[in-house]
Amino acid sequence: MKSIDIxxxxxxxxxxxxxKKVFSFCTLVTRPEEYxxxxxxxxxxxxxxxxxxxxxxxxxxxxxxxxxKGINKAIRDVxxxxxxxxxxxxxFNYDNAHKLLDILRKLxxxxxxWGVVGNAGKDEFGLAHIRISDPHYEDLRIGNFPANVMTxxxxxxxxxxxxxxxxxxxxxxxxxxxxxxxxxxxxxxxVNFAVDFHLYHKSPGKVDQSYRDLQTEYINWQKKIxxxxxxxxxxxxxxxxxxxxxxxxxxxxxxxxxxxxxxKRQSRK
Numbered sequence: 477m478k479s480i481d482i483x484x485x486x487x488x489x490x491x492x493x494x495x496k497k498v499f500s501f502c503t504l505v506t507r508p509e510e511y512x513x514x515x516x517x518x519x520x521x522x523x524x525x526x527x528x529x530x531x532x533x534x535x536x537x538x539x540x541x542x543x544x545k546g547i548n549k550a551i552r553d554v555x556x557x558x559x560x561x562x563x564x565x566x567x568f569n570y571d572n573a574h575k576l577l578d579i580l581r582k583l584x585x586x587x588x589x590w591g592v593v594g595n596a597g598k599d600e601f602g603l604a605h606i607r608i609s610d611p612h613y614e615d616l617r618i619g620n621f622p623a624n625v626m627t628x629x630x631x632x633x634x635x636x637x638x639x640x641x642x643x644x645x646x647x648x649x650x651x652x653x654x655x656x657x658x659x660x661x662x663x664x665x666x667v668n669f670a671v672d673f674h675l676y677h678k679s680p681g682k683v684d685q686s687y688r689d690l691q692t693e694y695i696n697w698q699k700k701i702x703x704x705x706x707x708x709x710x711x712x713x714x715x716x717x718x719x720x721x722x723x724x725x726x727x728x729x730x731x732x733x734x735x736x737x738x739x740k741r742q743s744r745k
Contacts, residue, residue, distance in 0.1 A: 493638070495555060495556055495557040495637070496529075496555040496556070497527060497528060497529045497555050497556040497557070498527040498528065498556060498557055498558065498577065499523055499527060499528040499529070499556050499557075499558050499560055499573070500528070500529050500530075500531065500550070500554035500555060500556030500558070500559050500560065500637075501515075501518065501523070501528060501529070501530045501531065501560045501562065502530075502531045502532065502533075502546065502547075502550040502554065502559060502560070502561050502562075503530075503531075503532045503533070503561070503562055503563070503564050504532070504533050504535050504539075504541060504542075504543065504546055504564070504650070505532045505533060505534060505535055505536065505564055506535050506536055506564070507536075507564060507565075508536065510564050510565055510678075511532060511564040513567070514562075514563075514564055514565070514566055514567065515530055517566075517567045517568045517569070518530075518568050518573075520568070521568035521571070521572040521573055522572040522573030522574055523568075523573045524573075527573065527577075528556070528573070529554065529555060529556060531550060531553075531554060533546050539650075542648045542649050542650060543561075543630070543643075543649065543650050543651075543653040544643040544644065544645070544647045544648060544649065544653050544656070545643075545648070546561075547559075547561055547635070547642070547643045547653060547657070548642050548643050548645070551635065551637065551641065551642055554637075556637070557637055557638070558580060558634050558635070558636065558637065559634070559635040559637055560632070560633070560634050560635075561630075561633045561635065562631065562632045562633065563630070563631045563632070563677065563679075565677065565678040565679055566631055566632060566675050566676065566677050566678070567675065567676040567678070568675050568676075569609070569675065569676045570609070570674040570675060570676070571673050571674045571675065575673065576634075576673055579593075579622070579671050579672070579673060580593065580634070583622065583669065583671075587667055587669070589639075589665065589666050589667060590636055590639075590666060590667050590668065590669060591635070591636055591639050591641050591657070591658070591661030591662075591664065591666035591667065591668050592628060592633060592634065592635055592636070592641070592654075592657050592658055592661050592666075592668045592669075593622075593628075593633075593634040593636075593668065593669050593670075593671055594625075594628035594629055594631075594632055594633050594634065594654065594668075594669075594670055594671070595607050595608055595629070595631070595632050595670065595671065595673050595674070595675065596608055596628065596629035596631070596632075596670060597623070597625030597626075597627050597628040597629060597654075597658075597668070597669075597670040598625055598626065598627050599623055599624060599625050599626060600626050603619060604618050604619055605618060605619030605620065605621065605623035605625060605670035606618040606619065606629075606670070607621065607670070607671070607672050607673060607674050608631070608674065608675065608676075608677055609674065609675070609676045609677070610676070610677045610678070610679070610680045611678065611679070611680060612680050615674070617672075619670070621669075621670060621671050621672035622669040622670065622671045622672070623669060623670045624667055624668070624669060625658065625668050625669060625670045626658055626659070626662065626668070627654060627655040627658050627659075628654040628655070628657070628658055628668060628670065629654055629681070630651075630653060630654040631677045631681070632673070632675060632677075633654055633657065635657065636666075639661070639664065639666055640664065641657065641660060641661055641664070641666070642657075642660065643656050643657060643660070644656050644660065644697065646693075646697060647690065647693060647694070647697075649686060649689075649690045650686070651686065651687040651690045651691075652687070652690050652691060652694055655694070656694070702718065704716065704717030704718070704719075704722065705717075706726075706732075706735050706736075706739070708736075708739075713732050713735075713736060714727055714732070715727050715731075715732070715735070
């Protein structure tokens with residue numbers, strides 16, 4: 477069989493995927509009337525059927541899907557270029573689809589390696605960048621935009637489906653998934669932004685015991701994955717840590733040989 481015939485019998489993966497929609501909205505729904513109000517508001521703001529689709533998880537009777545599980549399923553199943561995972565209690569009373577698309581297209585050009593975008597977040601120095609109205613603040617604008625951030629608030633998240641992003645699968649719940657997404661994005665070498673997109677959020681958010689419990693889980697998980705370790709790759713051995721001095725010392729050939737000997741002895745016990 478000729479090589480050209482073999483190639484013709486296979487499928488080429490193009491660099492750019494053709495998306496059926498620009499935006500895919502996804503929401504965890506506990507109050508259908510409020511969700512319907514949000515969808516109507518979005519459509520009135522220009523997120524019409526030609527560019528946007530709307531998905532929801534039915535949590536009216538029980539929390540069938542939590543945020544972590546829901547986001548990962550939505551990333552797999554929706555058909556839009558940008559996944560908007562948002563609360564059911566937001567309203568598009570100010571900015572519209574045209575402005576959001578302009579923001580994202582500009583990021584695609586200026587920072588094509590962006591992972592997650594939102595309307596409120598904090599940067600590596602702990603400084604807030606917020607653009608929102610809620611029951612406590614009207615027309616709130618704090619910080620500069622677009623701002624490179626390490627965490628984002630969950631009321632309105634935009635996930636770039638051109639990147640291989642997802643939530644950590646060990647977590648369950650409805651808090652800190654914006655933080656988790658941003659941290660996972662950064663581990664992939666991507667950047668995240670708070671942008672100047674103004675909407676109304678009916679609730680200011682709350683920190684309850686479920687939030688604190690998930691925060692403890694998150695701290696313990698980060699402790700586990702950030703531990704220094706010897707890596708036994710197929711063609712090399714090396715040591716990784718957050719300390720440049722430890723990296724320099726433990727990657728000396730004689731130290732690596734010693735460590736390998738110790739590990740072999742332990743494996744025989």
